[in-house]
Amino acid sequence: CSNGGLEGANNGKITVPAGVTSFTITTPTVDDDLKEDTEAYSISVGGVDATGTILDNEEDIEVSSVTSDTQTEGTSLVHTVTLSGEAEAAKEYDFTFNNGTVEDEDIGTLQFSNGVTYDASTGKITVPAGVTSFTITTPTVDDDLKEDTEAYSISVGGVD
Incomplete structure (x- = not known):
């Protein structure tokens, strides 16, 4: 997470310091050699949901x-x-x-x-x-x- 001071992102909870009004959550992806379908995930912070979509970069298997x-x-x-x-x-x-x-x-x-x-x-x-x-x-x-x-x-x- 960005905007310094955020802690605990790996245990399913984060602590947002006083005064922080926005921050960025970055989800790293792995570039492999497998052809995969589009993958989606969701994140919920304070009851507000967001989704992410991972698009595969391998060409279709022909x-x-x-x-x-x-x-x-x-x-x-x-x-x-x-x-x-x-x-x-x-x-x-x-x-x-x-x-x-x-x-x-x-x-x-x-x-x-x-x-x-x-x-x-x-x-x-x-x-x-x-x-x-x-x-x-x-x-x-x-x-x-x-x-x-x-x-x-x-x-x-x-x-x-």
Whole structure:
């Protein structure tokens, strides 16, 4: 606290000397490397409330890359998704799977690693806090049909 003579700010109470009519309370912040949501706090002095807001200065966490894969039917294709950083809270990204020339019966259920979940009703995946990369595994079905090479596409956060 400013304006000399204020004491005890660390115990939840302050003593304001006689004659002091105003003072400044400074709240230091920590600049870290985590992408965080806006944070707010409140201070109450003598029954009068004030709020403070901490804005994060890290850029939003975006999808940096999604790898391609080629496999023989009956095996799984694995795509690695890399993010631009580490988020403090879970983040949602748009997700699309375009079958292309792949028929539905030729693939199994997509699997996501590192706790990533997919919500088919919203078309979004949720990446948990702290995750910087994850994989999307596409199992394929080995059938007896002679087929041409099949291809599909994946997009995460607008990155193919």
